[in-house]
Amino acid sequence: MEQLLLEILAILRSGKSLDSRELGKLIDSHNALVKSAQRAYSKKKILPYYLRVKEQDPARWASWGVDDELEARLMRTLRMKPRRTASGVATITVITKPWKCSSDCLYCPNDLRMPKSYLHAEPACQRAERNFFDPYLQVASRLRALEQMGHLCDKVELIVLGGTWSDYPISYQTWFVFELFRALNDAPHTDESVRERRGFYRGRGISCDEAELAGFVELEQKRIAAGEERFNAAFERLYGNSKAWAEVASAQEATLAELFEQHRINETAAHRVVGLVIETRPDAITPGRLRFFRQLGCTKVQIGVQSLRPEVLRANERRIDVQQIARAFTYLRVFGFKIHAHFMVNLYGSTPDEDVEDYREFMSCPSFMPDEVKLYPCALIEDTRLVARYEAGQWRPYGEDELVDVLVHDVLSTPPFCRVSRMIRDFSAGDIVACNKKTNLRQMVEAKLSQMDAQIDEIRYREISLAATDLASLELQQVEYETSATREVFLQWVTPEGGIAGFLRLSLPDASFVRAHKDELPVSPGEAMIREVHVYGRVANFHESAEGVQHRGLGKRLVERAADIARARGYAKLNVISSVGTRGYYEKLGFKRAGLYQARDL
Numbered sequence: 179m180e181q182l183l184l185e186i187l188a189i190l191r192s193g194k195s196l197d198s199r200e201l202g203k204l205i206d207s208h209n210a211l212v213k214s215a216q217r218a219y220s221k222k223k224i225l226p227y228y229l230r231v232k233e234q235d236p237a238r239w240a241s242w243g244v245d246d247e248l249e250a251r252l253m254r255t256l257r258m259k260p261r262r263t264a265s266g267v268a269t270i271t272v273i274t275k276p277w278k279c280s281s282d283c284l285y286c287p288n289d290l291r292m293p294k295s296y297l298h299a300e301p302a303c304q305r306a307e308r309n310f311f312d313p314y315l316q317v318a319s320r321l322r323a324l325e326q327m328g329h330l331c332d333k334v335e336l337i338v339l340g341g342t343w344s345d346y347p348i349s350y351q352t353w354f355v356f357e358l359f360r361a362l363n364d365a366p367h368t369d370e371s372v373r374e375r376r377g378f379y380r381g382r383g384i385s386c387d388e389a390e391l392a393g394f395v396e397l398e399q400k401r402i403a404a405g406e407e408r409f410n411a412a413f414e415r416l417y418g419n420s421k422a423w424a425e426v427a428s429a430q431e432a433t434l435a436e437l438f439e440q441h442r443i444n445e446t447a448a449h450r451v452v453g454l455v456i457e458t459r460p461d462a463i464t465p466g467r468l469r470f471f472r473q474l475g476c477t478k479v480q481i482g483v484q485s486l487r488p489e490v491l492r493a494n495e496r497r498i499d500v501q502q503i504a505r506a507f508t509y510l511r512v513f514g515f516k517i518h519a520h521f522m523v524n525l526y527g528s529t530p531d532e533d534v535e536d537y538r539e540f541m542s543c544p545s546f547m548p549d550e551v552k553l554y555p556c557a558l559i560e561d562t563r564l565v566a567r568y569e570a571g572q573w574r575p576y577g578e579d580e581l582v583d584v585l586v587h588d589v590l591s592t593p594p595f596c597r598v599s600r601m602i603r604d605f606s607a608g609d610i611v612a613c614n615k616k617t618n619l620r621q622m623v624e625a626k627l628s629q630m631d632a633q634i635d636e637i638r639y640r641e642i643s644l645a646a647t648d649l650a651s652l653e654l655q656q657v658e659y660e661t662s663a664t665r666e667v668f669l670q671w672v673t674p675e676g677g678i679a680g681f682l683r684l685s686l687p688d689a690s691f692v693r694a695h696k697d698e699l700p701v702s703p704g705e706a707m708i709r710e711v712h713v714y715g716r717v718a719n720f721h722e723s724a725e726g727v728q729h730r731g732l733g734k735r736l737v738e739r740a741a742d743i744a745r746a747r748g749y750a751k752l753n754v755i756s757s758v759g760t761r762g763y764y765e766k767l768g769f770k771r772a773g774l775y776q777a778r779d780l
């Protein structure tokens with residue numbers, strides 16, 4: 179392996195580059211001398227080898243004479259799955275420990291090995307189980323995997339999944355986020371520290387062995403399948419009576435002061451948090467909770483909406499109403515959070531036409547209009563109460579053409595300020611009893627849209643990634659819309675072909691709303707809010723320029739334009755809901771710490 183690596187380095191050092199075909203040929207020439215297939219070289223093995231030598235045999239690594247620039251080129255040459263960081267940020271998804279939910283929706287999976295609504299075969303869930311659901315271990319293993327694939331992880335978005343975040347004890351929520359930050363601040367992790375932490379869970383009797391985990395939940399899972407038990411009661415019997423989980427829980431506590439110290443360290447760490455996302459239910463959104471989310475460092479909230487039709491919400495036993503959803507949107511926006519909504523099609527009690535109409539309402543009614551949406555077709559999952567409706571012929575999954583047709587309509591009614599981030603859940607085909615099992619559903623929808631030659635405004639479809647962009651050709655466009663308590667200004671850098679290179683969300687809150695709710699809001703009349711700034715391109719190291727469009731002043735120009743607009747509309751102060759790792763960036767733009775935000779006088 180060393181000889182192969184040295185040849186690659188020599189080529190890069192000479193100023194040449196290696197495309198995948200040339201790299202493949204070089205690897206093949208080395209494989210010609212290898213007798214066993216198991217020992218064969220491959221692209222994905224080279225970087226882990228390089229990183230291992232760098233960490234464990236520094237003298238040998240030094241003899242290769244690799245400086246920062248050469249290392250960056252080596253990473254780019256050997257990077258696997260480049261789309262992972264194509265949007266400019268390395269995403270790390272983590273899952274909270276098995277937990278109940280204050281609701282029990284008809285279609286929601288009941289896997290007792292997971293927090294409500296998740297299934298253990300989903301990729302992120304498998305990783306969580308292998309790591310005892312420990313946030314530190316999940317981050318450590320993901321960071322290592324991404325780096326071994328050649329991704330720069332200096333800017334990290336943390337996505338915390340697990341049913342309903344607000345249903346966990348506050349002390350657990352604080353500890354979980356504290357450990358996420360600590361894991362990023364501690365990197366690189368030694369094998370010994372990881373082993374020690376794993377030993378903590380093993381020592382208390384928590385397993386990460388597939389057969390043992392299945393055995394742990396087997397009886398209660400059967401009772402749920404037979405309709406004799408609901409998830410929450412089964413959960414209590416299993417975990418509530420488990421000495422091992424109780425002992426682990428007693429160590430899962432941290433104070434806000436401890437968390438703030440990790441925040442402070444992260445501001446200048448090698449792996450900075452540029453976004454922290456948590457998911458919860460609309461009825462769990464209160465001003466008090468939103469203040470706490472900000473203290474944690476949260477910048478975006480995922481909320482399950484699923485439908486706006488009262489009869490569908492009722493039929494699916496969602497235990498929320500449309501007013502609660504609207505209220506959640508209003509508070510989230512005035513607090514400055516980015517709103518990532520989950521919306522479902524093919525729910526029990528709906529039809530394709532009603533789905534299309536419902537989504538159109540969701541995208542155009544001032545009470546809603548999310549920033550991002552996960553558009554899930556309802557899937558029939560074993561052990562859910564929807565199975566009985568299906569067997570009784572009361573619910574049927576849409577046919578493929580029907581489903582694609584609904585999604586095509588939905589994409590067409592998504593406005594330019596909204597991003598359709600997903601169209602399927604990560605369920606494995608084996609878990610789906612009925613419904614779409616195709617993982618390329620999005621491509622099918624886009625193929626149909628391209629046949630129609632229709633104009634697609636939603637963000638994800640227009641993102642330019644990895645492509646070198648001619649900055650001089652970019653135009654700054656402004657899209658405005660009214661919501662229940664704000665006027666929103668969406669600024670976007672657009673290419674002549676309609677691609678989007680970056681954007682900013684500016685919220686101009688309605689002074690009368692802010693005045694009427696002054697006791698519960700962290701902002702005052704006359705304060706505008708930047709809710710998001712995003713510039714696309716491959717992740718750039720904080721200290722060097724990127725090959726994409728990041729760090730070339732596009733973000734700064736968006737912020738200055740937002741300040742001009744807010745000033746012209748009579749606002750005296752501009753807040754930004756910055757993430758811990760972007761505080762330094764905003765300080766350079768003249769923003770100062772101001773409670774839950776950073777702020778600049780206008």
Ligand code: SF4
Pocket residue numbers: 279280281282283286287294295341342459482496
């Ligand atoms: S609120 Fe979400 S997690 Fe809870 S039962 Fe409903 S779908 Fe499942």
